Amino acid sequence: MNPRITAVIWGLFVLAAQIALPLAMRDRLPDPLATRWGLGGAAIRSMSLTTYIVVMFLTWAVLWLVALAAAERATARRQSRTVWWGGLFGMGALALGVNVTTVLANLDAPDWAAARLPAWQVLAVIVGGTGLAVLAGYLRRGAPDEDFTRRIPPLLRLGAGRRTVWVGHVANRWLALLPVAALAAALVLGLLYVTGLVSGVTATSVLPGLVLVLAAGVLTSSVSVQVGDGRVVIQFGPLGWPARRIPLTQIESAWSETRHPAEVGGWGIRGLPGSSTIMLRGGECLVIRYRSGGRLAISIDDAERGASLINALIAERVEQ
Numbered sequence: 565m566n567p568r569i570t571a572v573i574w575g576l577f578v579l580a581a582q583i584a585l586p587l588a589m590r591d592r593l594p595d596p597l598a599t600r601w602g603l604g605g606a607a608i609r610s611m612s613l614t615t616y617i618v619v620m621f622l623t624w625a626v627l628w629l630v631a632l633a634a635a636e637r638a639t640a641r642r643q644s645r646t647v648w649w650g651g652l653f654g655m656g657a658l659a660l661g662v663n664v665t666t667v668l669a670n671l672d673a674p675d676w677a678a679a680r681l682p683a684w685q686v687l688a689v690i691v692g693g694t695g696l697a698v699l700a701g702y703l704r705r706g707a708p709d710e711d712f713t714r715r716i717p718p719l720l721r722l723g724a725g726r727r728t729v730w731v732g733h734v735a736n737r738w739l740a741l742l743p744v745a746a747l748a749a750a751l752v753l754g755l756l757y758v759t760g761l762v763s764g765v766t767a768t769s770v771l772p773g774l775v776l777v778l779a780a781g782v783l784t785s786s787v788s789v790q791v792g793d794g795r796v797v798i799q800f801g802p803l804g805w806p807a808r809r810i811p812l813t814q815i816e817s818a819w820s821e822t823r824h825p826a827e828v829g830g831w832g833i834r835g836l837p838g839s840s841t842i843m844l845r846g847g848e849c850l851v852i853r854y855r856s857g858g859r860l861a862i863s864i865d866d867a868e869r870g871a872s873l874i875n876a877l878i879a880e881r882v883e884q
Contacts, residue, residue: 574656582624594674598681642705646701717819720869728876730873734865735844742780743779753767784801824847828861831843838857840860841861848863848867849864
């Protein structure tokens with residue numbers, strides 16, 4: 565069966581189930597019904613049955629349609645196919661699980677406040693959704709990718725006795741907004757604490773998360789790559805830390821290639837060790853193939869020149 569047809573059938577099945585299940589049980593459900601739960605499984609929020617059905621329908625419909633719209637680009641390669649199919653079936657299973665457990669928790673309850681959601685059902689939904697995602701990703705990953713279409717850089721001639729260095733840089737201004745927003749939120753939180761509008765417990769519970777976002781945003785909003793002195797150095801953030809150093813003795817070749825976030829699973833560091841991508845913006849990437857067979861792709865400006873220098877330095881080392 566055509567993969568797109570499989571995705572359409574699965575999406576329509578989930579969509580129909582999201583509506584059919586609460587409608588089939590409406591005579592045994594309170595109206596309004598409980599839709600949010602506390603840590604002990606007690607109901608803490610409700611909505612009307614009609615609103616609940618609409619929310620369940622629209623939530624999955626939006627996720628499914630966005631996934632279908634991105635399918636062509638998101639399934640171009642084996643790694644991205646694994647992520648896309650796993651996400652599609654995993655999200656569908658989670659959506660169904662939320663609906664099923666909500667209906668079961670409200671079933672025959674005299675009113676929404678009496679509804680209870682057992683913790684084991686929440687765990688079952690998470691485990692089931694994750695398991696289906698892994699299985700779907702594995703079964704639909706397809707054949708290994710053929711060798712990527714490369715832009716082989718022109719041969720670079722090195723002057724005898726000269727030290728040649730290439731430096732490339734890229735920054736994502738949208739990712740750079742994360743630390744700015746986190747810093748602003750931390751300042752506002754501090755002001756509210758000083759004025760007594762926020763308790764110390766609230767401030768200390770929120771602040772670590774803001775600090776984490778601040779640090780992650782600073783470190784991952786920009787990347788620099790330097791080629792020279794017998795190695796490739798990848799530096800993160802404006803301070804160039806942390807840094808990864810790859811000796812040229814570990815590299816077989818390099819080339820320039822166009823990649824987009826949808827093809828590798830999004831922005832940031834994607835993939836697994838041995839086959840990963842550092843993606844800060846779509847477009848030109850420097851791709852390094854290790855002698856061990858693994859690959860590393862980095863979205864970087866002027867990648868073709870960097871790849872040319874890497875290959876020239878490797879050739880020079882071999883000739884020596």
